[in-house]
Amino acid sequence: MKIVLSIICYFLLINSLSAQTVFTTRGPETANDHRYEYQHRLIELALQKTVDEYGPYRLLQSRMGANTKRAMVEVEQGYYKNYFVANAVTPERTQKMVAIPFPIDLGILGYRVFFASTQTLARLKSVKNLDQLKEFSMVQGIGWNDTEILKKSGFNVVEASNYHGMFQMVANNRADLFPRGINEFLNEWEANKKIKNLAYDENLILYYPFPKFFYTTKGNEKQADRIMKGLVAAYKDGSLQGLWQSQYQASIDKVNMMERRILSVRNPDLAEIDPSYAQYFYFASQAGTH
Structure with missing residues (x-):
């Protein structure tokens, strides 16, 4: 049975x-x-x-x-x-x-804060506009769409294949800034804060609809x-x-957006896309910034 x-x-x-x-x-x-x-x-x-x-x-x-x-x-x-x-x-x-x-x-991923070395942060404090920010190189992953958005906006972009290695790159001054979404920031800081000379900026946000x-x-x-x-x-x-x-x-909350200067660039990839997705944006006022 x-x-x-x-x-x-x-x-x-x-x-x-x-x-x-x-x-x-x-x-x-x-x-x-x-x-x-x-x-x-x-x-x-x-x-x-x-x-x-x-x-x-x-x-x-x-x-x-x-x-x-x-x-x-x-x-x-x-x-x-x-x-x-x-x-x-x-x-x-x-x-x-x-x-x-x-x-x-x-x-929310369109709002970016910067990981950098302590030396780079000292230089970054004087940045007030996009032209000044474009003097800093950005590291991005191979295949990431941010690369083309940033290049078309006039930034110097360094591409890398290893995600975790990008934090090491900015800490070692092989690139100046590693921009990360404000929703990603805290977990990534906790995971990488033991890297010698790694720090993060508390004054700026780079925004593009993403x-x-x-x-x-x-x-x-x-x-x-x-x-x-x-x-x-x-x-x-x-x-x-x-x-x-x-x-x-x-x-x-940790990013404290209200205390930061927000610098914006366009995302040319959205010009041909139906904008109805924007009704679900957390900050709807920024949704149409193409």
Whole structure:
């Protein structure tokens, strides 16, 4: 009798797993990389909100180690089942892949503070305008859209492949500034503050509108619709904002934006993009600054 029950339970489990739709989110680049945890939890929230309409799901993560450029290639090629990766909005991406037009971090990533060496910070204190800021080099990751935005705005940009190494680069004066979103700042400072000579600026913010969308493979429109419906539902009932605040509010508060000078540049990638995403921006007054 026990054997019969075990067999029945086994087949029930197999049937249950087969009825679940598998989704995949981006895994970390390194063991100490926590940047994509919010994205994973956000996809999970969207899936939870849509179970009644679309059915059960199973959420996985991609293998560790892929940088942003590689992750987007994997999305375009459909490397994983129902693979959703967040990245900046560009016309090219919206044409090559299926984009979900919801700014996953509510547009807050467009506000940047600077990691730098203690020597660079002493020079940075005298900066009052964009022309003066352009005298400082910026380090960015290979494949990051910030690189082109900053270059087109007249900045000297140094590209690097290793995320954690960029903090070392500015601490060692191999580049002047490493701009990071005010939502990313606190976790990154806590993770890297033991690096000798690393510090952060407390006076400036560089702003450019920078919505990030989830992307998935062409042909995956049905599951993209599910994620969009789930995100909007979570936004309307406040659960998305609750997740967002639990992840980012402490960092935003630590930055103390009201005491900083904000310098703005354009994001030319948004000129051809439907601006309806901006209704979900945390600071709606900045949403239209293209």
